[in-house]
Amino acid sequence: MKTRQANAANASSRRSPMFVKKILAPRWLLVGMVGVLAACSTPMPPGPLPAPARSGPGAPAGPAGPSIVRESARWQPVPWSDLPGWEADATARAWPALLAGCGKPAAGWAAACASARALQAPDDARVRAWLQRTLQPYRVTALDGSAEGLATGYFEPLVAASRQRSRTHGVPLYAAPPGLAQRKPWYTRSEIETLPAARAALKGREIAWVADPLDALLLQVQGSGRLAITEADGRKQTVRLAYGGHNDQPYQSVGRWLVERGAFTLEQASWPAIKAWARANPGRVPEMLAANPRYVFFREEPLPDPTIGAVGAQGVPLTPGRSIAVDPRAVPYGTPVWLDTTEPQPWSPTPPPPRPLQRLVLAQDTGSAISGAVRADYYWGWAEGAEDRAGRMKQPLRMWVLWPVTR
Structure with missing residues (x-):
């Protein structure tokens, strides 16, 4: 919050x-x-996530390129097929958050944001195609190479x-x-x-x-x-x-x-x-x-429109289920991020298998406890059940950033 x-x-x-x-x-x-x-x-998160799926026949590969080193993270370019669950997400649900972030874009995003605003009828297929055409996925790791982190809510x-x-x-x-x-x-x-x-x-x-x-x-x-x-x-x-x-x-x-x-x-x-x-x-x-x-x-x-979330560190309203808080030294505000984590569940000595939480989100907030490369605080919004899910969330995390392709 x-x-x-x-x-x-x-x-x-x-x-x-x-x-x-x-x-x-x-x-x-x-x-x-x-x-x-x-x-x-x-x-510490309860346990490791399974290894991400590797490239397969017919999977969009994405352009190759050098890794990017930021203040507290390293981004390694990967093919789109490395993103677990990529084809299953309703990516159009993240589109309003992406457009909101384009109101205050990160450096290097001007052309991509102009293209995004021009996209007609942004359903899941068109949004996914735009993302794969315009952006390059990078696996986020710590500077020491660690790729496992923590998701809270x-x-x-x-x-x-x-x-x-x-x-x-x-x-x-x-x-x-x-x-x-x-x-x-x-x-x-x-x-x-x-x-x-x-x-x-x-x-x-x-x-x-x-x-x-x-x-x-x-x-x-x-x-x-x-x-x-x-x-x-x-x-x-x-x-x-x-x-x-x-x-x-x-x-x-x-x-x-x-x-x-x-x-x-x-x-x-x-x-x-x-x-x-x-x-x-x-x-x-x-x-x-x-x-x-x-x-x-x-x-x-005043709260003239109760459907609009609080304003995050990027200066734009947060979108429930599609906005996260990050360490801006690792991920700039406005960056699309692919999360691979699990849904929170009540503590139990014999917990059931975790349900995957794999989706496209936008880095639009931060917090003092949000520190490190592979670290995200997931915004659950204000609807019924948000308090319980946020209060229980302490999950293992892997994440990828999506960044404009340099042509």
Whole structure:
């Protein structure tokens, strides 16, 4: 998450949003659910993926060429047949995200973007043909040659809120206090809850009130979200809650705090597991929250079109299921990326075989926990189920970039 509108990346660990590296605000925030768990040490994916399919008769080969070395990655040219599942993806579903990215294209993309805008009736076949005609696939590896990495997920929370404090809605979401930048660090999370001076500084800065302190934490970790607000006169509306700054205190993962206290193992750690622990231990929730001294502030923005995602680090709206956050030192914003990973599933001592997640996505965001060559944070959007999938995603990953052919 983060809305990049502000561009907040994981407000807690975060990425530039996830919630911007144009960054109006540090996306370190947005790093998705990894922000809740990351400090548990870098989670390792559950196991290797099968080797990619090699070239076969009749497969489009793609032009050969030299490898490309970037600041933290090496790209090795490969034939199109090396991309696992390439022929099965509904590539036209990624086309709007690609065109959006062409609004702020990477260097070297001007001609390709002009060609993309001119493509008529972009169905799956035409999009796939355009990609294979215009772009060259490159296998992404670390500089040391490692080709295996990690895929995590983030999303845009939708939380019910009220303009007025009530018996059921008693957890405030604050706008940044005046003078926040002049006092660094600002008060810790615990001090905000207990010190009169901190509470006085925030008096009247309440944007809205939510029912569950974990909802507030989730919004802070994601860096942004949506509020389904009940106004004082009873009207209902949905607004965007964008990143508005933080207290400059160090981020500490509540997931790590729980693992260290034996609530669950690192392998079992997920946002659903954290919520289950909180439901079973309501009296210890304040103690858990206090373990993270970082506190995130917000600003409210209108949401005229609820079908449009938060703005990512590239400066364009994110597309659910087709946008990812990357390390821009390895993959420039706007680059089409082929992902080869698996879908997240609940932890089990005897898990079923993983389902492949192989699709075309666009690199349109980043986050502080998103570091390294083969590293992606997958944007699940805001629909029902997005929170659960993002919270469980910690999968093995291989990735390929698609880059304009030099003729």
